[in-house]
Amino acid sequence: MTPGLRIAVQMEELYWDGAFAIARRLRAQRPEVDLSQVTLNMIYNWVVALPEFKDDPDLANDELLGAIYQEWYEESQPL
Numbered sequence: 001m002t003p004g005l006r007i008a009v010q011m012e013e014l015y016w017d018g019a020f021a022i023a024r025r026l027r028a029q030r031p032e033v034d035l036s037q038v039t040l041n042m043i044y045n046w047v048v049a050l051p052e053f054k055d056d057p058d059l060a061n062d063e064l065l066g067a068i069y070q071e072w073y074e075e076s077q078p079l
Contacts, residue, residue: 011052016064022047023071035073040065 014022026046043065048057 013054014047014050014052015055016059019064019067020071022050022053022068023075025050025052026068027072027075035069035076038069040069043068 012021014025016022026043029050030046040062044057044060047053047060047065047068
């Protein structure tokens with residue numbers, strides 16, 4: 001890379017309806033997590049702490065959080 005050259009990486013904005021994108025971001029941020037120990041409350045706290053999360057935290061519900069968990073689980077299991 002050329003000295004002084006900076007590459008701008010624009011992070012995708014995340015919203016509750018993007019369970020797959022959120023799950024991929026959480027998986028990348030927390031690769032060591034044992035999903036059998038993860039609660040929906042933990043997922044909620046991790047999601048709203050993501051700098052690229054732009055949705056209303058009050059819109060969260062068990063269905064949305066469960067969808068994020070399911071996507072994360074499926075992404076972490078090899079075929």
